[in-house]
Amino acid sequence: MEHLFLIKEPILIVLTAIFFLLSIGQTIHTLMQSTQKESRLFAALLLYEVLILVHLLLGCNTAASALQNNGEIFFRLKSITIALEPYLWINLFTALWGLMLTIKLKRPHMIFELIVIAACTPACIDLLDGFSWLLLSVDAGFFLTRITSTLIFDFRHQTSSISRLSLIETVNKLPEGFLCANKRGNVLIMNDAMRNCLVSLGFTTDHIKAHSLWSELKTKEQAETNLVNGVPSEGIRLPISPFETRLFIQSDITLHRQNCECIIALDVTEEEQLNTDIERTNRLLAAANKELEHSIHQLQIVAENEALLTMKARVHDIIGQRLSILHRYLEDENPDSDTLEEIIQLLNHVIDDLNHEDNPEKQAELDSIIDAFHLIDVTIDISGALPENSELAGVYVRIIREAITNAVKHAQASVVSLVFDEQADRHVLTVSNNGLIPKHTIQEGTGFPSMRKAAQSVGGSFTVSSNAPFTIKVVVPSKGDIHD
Template sequence: MSHLYAMRSSALMLICVLFYLLSAGQTIHACFTTMQRGAALRRLGIAYEVALVVHLVLACAVANSAMENQGVFILWLHPVVLPVVPLLWANAVAAVMGGIRAVRLHRWSALAEVALLACCTPVAIGAMGQGSQALLAVDASYFAARVAATLAFDLHDSKTSVSRLSIVDALDALPEGVMWVSERGEVLFMNDAMRGSLTSLGLATDLADARGLWGRLESHARQAAHDRLIIETDPQTVRLFVRDAVALRNRRCRRIMALDVTEEATLNARLESVNRLLEAANEELRASMLQVKRVAEEEAVMRMRTRVHDTVGSRLSILHRYLEDGREDPQTLEKVTGLLSSIVDDLAEPSRPAASAGLASICNAFSLVGVEVRVTGELPADEAVACVFAEIVLEAVTNAAKHAQAAHVDVRLGGGGHGEASLVVTNDGGVPDAIVEGTGIPGMRQMATAVGATFSVSVGPPFAVEVTLPPRDVPGNSSERILPETQNERGHQ
């Protein structure tokens, strides 16, 4: 090593500073190596990189010792002075580890680095003599390039590869809070989001024992279930805290997660509000339907009163006039008696405008609940068919208002000279995914079949109810058509 004393002090100072910086850079690279996951021969690689740190530190000490012409390694942190030459045998250990690593990984180019480390041993330096000065410069130049390249690769890998540090950074960047607690209550990990959630609830984050944390969270919950808590951490944020058992590094522990469910909670609140409005609307619709029924009954009573007044009143007027005149001839008495005996038959006979009046009453009644029923066309001339059509219209309009929330219902009536007739009822309400028959559709189908008509329902859109009565002169139709029993026929039985 005495040949190094002949070097210029400025060169030795530059080499000393360079080796000092290289030892710092190699130390950073060694730290990155420890953070790599799944690297081949990971432990040997870490040990080798640490050995290179020792090599660079010793090279810095050699340059400093040669500059001071002392040949010793001074540790300023402790009053110890160590001879440099025996310490250089650490380079032999680094060379052995580097050789083993190069052979096992089949990296034959790394043997040049191993040879350089072997040349830095006391025996090799002594054998070189004056050439040891060049060795110091070559060692500094080589490791300057190596450390710069490895740090560049480490910086690139830190951005692209997965390491323990990158996993921790990713967990800290999560908007969801997460923490792991051991069975003894030790907090193994807590990310920033969980720390912020606990702080907003007024709970401590530097927990020495977290076994009672879940109980404290339950005291803030507005909804609690088994291992699930809904907590409003602040006026603008709602979080779902979930607890489960997991294994972390082969160690059983409890994981607590805080998931942001603010949007879901807001949506649920809106749905609850809409459901309440729908329930209120259903109640209003139910009351309106009762009102429609009462209006229809009142209209029927009024029609009956009018009919009774017209039928019975006329007969009683004739009888009163007959008694006032004091006529006693048998012919007149027989006519008056016949008029009185036919009152019941006249009341039982259906009136001609009953179906059209019923259709009009439907329009008037449903207008009370905001449903516009628009009728185009005329009812069939056959009163029995007209009554059936009116009943189907009533059921269809009721279903449209009750189930489809319709505001407009269109009723199209058609007919011809051969007795054919058609009815189409559509609405602008909601369209169901599938037709589910309760009692209304089967009832309408039964009424249509009773008069020989076909009945169909289509989802659309729009939702449509169609009734078609074929012409009477088509063979087979008249024999299959069975009219419902009228009040007049029952009155004569």
């Protein structure tokens, strides 16, 4: 291969530089290919790329050797000299290996590449004789194009696909802490988030063992007194800082056919805050529940008192009416036996009347009151009619019963006048009697307060006139708080 010495020096310098740069580019391409296992025959393709790198290094050495000597020396160190020609036969192996891949992967576009590589063997170089510089130029030009395009493709593929490097980078950028160790406890992978968590907890991340780490995390959890507010946890929950809480979970995984121990640190700060808010809300609800129970108890007492007052009023009204009728009958100088039997029936039905609510038919109830007082010759004069509103009519009946009872009992009245006056803006009930006029100021007992309360329950007023005739007046506005 002495004819290589005949190539001009500028051409050899350019070729040496090009092959040197191509060797660097091919090295980068080979390393990037080693991080990907997506294609078939991964190991065979990777070996082929390594052989291409060897081919380019031989090309660089060949051009450099021709520049310094006659192109036959591969390596020289003082008295040691290694010939270049035997190493050029490696290109033949590279071509044959590439041909095998071309057939298996069905890539006919590799034929020209293989021809260029095979032409760089000693036999072809000797055959070309003085045109061997053309072979080196074609070889350099072809691989300049090939390596430039493959590097562009590699960098694009690196940004759009998953490789070993991208997986490691992704794990490193995860907000969750991640640590993976083999069964001996040696850490294989630990991302920045896990490293920061351990440093914040006071651990040293150099030469850390996974087994001892998990035990120390449990010890720290037991030492904490304000964890999760009593909420059970499926792992180890620790505060990393006043504003961050992490949940450490341990599991077993398989990595490269090797059983490994994995520890993950999840950020549960929001969940911790939510648990705190829930606990505070539960305390507020418990307090509100106690207040509600107290209020319900008070309402029950009020309701019982109201029911008791209502019952007292009914007892006073009904029994007072019956006793007034009986008292008037007993004072009669000529008692009638038939009237006595009817009065006895009224007395016998006192309990039944107390057990029943107010009669929904108010007119019938008013008629029964009038009939009862007729037994003792008390005349009830009526002008007008009960209001159509059932609530107001019930109030009127209660007041009428009490007023007639008082008139008969205290004033010895024999005639009671009832006047129902329905005006545009109000309802007026007037009850008067021909009984005795009180000589002193009226001392209110149970009757007057119960009548006044009944009138006020429908938004009305209650007034008493002691002048002759003794008169009770109830005025209820038409737009009062009355419900049908």
